[in-house]
Amino acid sequence: EPEVTQTPSHQVTQMGQEVILRCVPISNHLYFYWYRQILGQKVEFLVSFYNNEISEKSEIFDDQFSVERPDGSNFTLKIRSTKLEDSAMYFCASSEGTPGEQFFGPGTRLTVL
Amino acid sequence: KNEVEQSPQNLTAQEGEFITINCSYSVGISALHWLQQHPGGGIVSLFMLSSGKKKHGRLIATINIQEKHSSLHITASHPRDSAVYICANFGNEKLTFGTGTRLTIIP
Numbered sequence: 726e727p728e729v730t731q732t733p734s735h736q737v738t739q740m741g742q743e744v745i746l747r748c749v750p751i752s753n754h755l756y757f758y759w760y761r762q763i764l765g766q767k768v769e770f771l772v773s774f775y776n777n778e779i780s781e782k783s784e785i786f787d788d789q790f791s792v793e794r795p796d797g798s799n800f801t802l803k804i805r806s807t808k809l810e811d812s813a814m815y816f817c818a819s820s821e822g823t824p825g826e827q828f829f830g831p832g833t834r835l836t837v838l
Numbered sequence: 839k840n841e842v843e844q845s846p847q848n849l850t851a852q853e854g855e856f857i858t859i860n861c862s863y864s865v866g867i868s869a870l871h872w873l874q875q876h877p878g879g880g881i882v883s884l885f886m887l888s889s890g891k892k893k894h895g896r897l898i899a900t901i902n903i904q905e906k907h908s909s910l911h912i913t914a915s916h917p918r919d920s921a922v923y924i925c926a927n928f929g930n931e932k933l934t935f936g937t938g939t940r941l942t943i944i945p
Contacts, residue, residue, distance in 0.1 A: 760933070768881070768924065768935040781931040814879055824869035824888070824928045829881040 727751045731817050731830035738807055739838055746802045746833045748817030756820045757800045758827065759792065761785070761813040768816070774800065775823070807837045840865045842927050844936035852944055857912040859939045861925030868928050870908050872899050875922040875938065884910070886928075917943045 730749045738744050750757050759771040772792055773780040779792065791803045800819075804811055814834050818827040841864040851857055863870070872884040885892050885899040887908070892899050896915075901908040912919055922938040 758933070760935075762879075767937045768926075768933075770932040770934065773931045775931075783932070816881060818881075823931065824886065826883050826886045827871070827933070828883065829873075831880050834879075 727828075729817055729819055729828050729830035731815075731833050733833060734831065735834045735836070737836045737838065740809055741806050744804050744807055744835065746804075746815050746817075746835070748800045748802070748830055749798050750800055750817065750819030751821075751828055752798070754819035754821050754828070756780075756823050756825065757792075757794070758818040758820075759802045760816045760818065762816065762832075763810075763813045771802070771815075804835075807835075809837050811835060812837045840927060840929060840934045842925055842934050842936040844923075844925050844939050846939060847937065848940045848942075850942045850944065851915055853916060855915050855943075857910075857915050857919070857941065857943075859910045859923050859925075859941070861908045861910070861936055863906050863908075863925075863927040863934075865927070865929060866906075867903075870901050871926040871928060871933065872908075872910050873924040873926060875924055877921070881924075884923075912941075915941075915943045917945050919943050 732747045757774040762768045772782045789805045814832045816832045817830040820827045843862045869888045874882045896913045898911040924938045925936040926933040
């Protein structure tokens with residue numbers, strides 16, 4: 726069964742460093758999403774992406790964040806200069822259509838020291 | 839502002855009991871999602887619905903658009919159903935999540 730994959734599963738970085746979180750969505754899906762979940766809190770929307778453009782972004786998704794689909798398979802989230810408060814689980818999801826059932830990756834746990 | 843409220847926040851039940859988790863949302867939707875988050879953190883989609891009722895195995899989801907309310911029911915609950923169940927409202931190309939209901943089923 727097709728699935729969304731994410732790498733790495735855990736990333737530890739120093740405050741101020743850049744990180745890139747990678748996702749491989751399901752191959753025939755057209756809509757891509759990033760979410761984050763701070764420990765003990767609810768899941769929060771970051772950004773949606775379709776047709777090589779951002780469709781919608783949240784207030785969290787400021788200039789420090791960017792997304793890219795560099796090739797036909799990967800979907801990346803870059804945080805330019807990490808802060809302590811960026812420590813969270815980051816989930817990628819994809820769907821075939823909109824609205825559509827979203828399939829989530831296993832998540833990347835980001836720890837900023 | 840799009841808000842999603844779930845109740846109860848925590849629910850403990852005996853194996854075999856019928857479980858109901860409720861979700862209310864504040865703005866109109868394109869679709870309402872029910873998700874399951876396992877203890878390890880992974881998120882699985884259970885249902886997406888915009889009207890009526892859907893059933894998958896022992897799980898049933900219903901939605902009342904006029905009342906902006908949805909319920910997730912689990913029949914014949916089992917310890918493996920123990921997880922966090924999350925309601926999320928899809929609108930304006932994004933999901934807005936509830937805080938989740940932590941369900942524990944005791945054998």
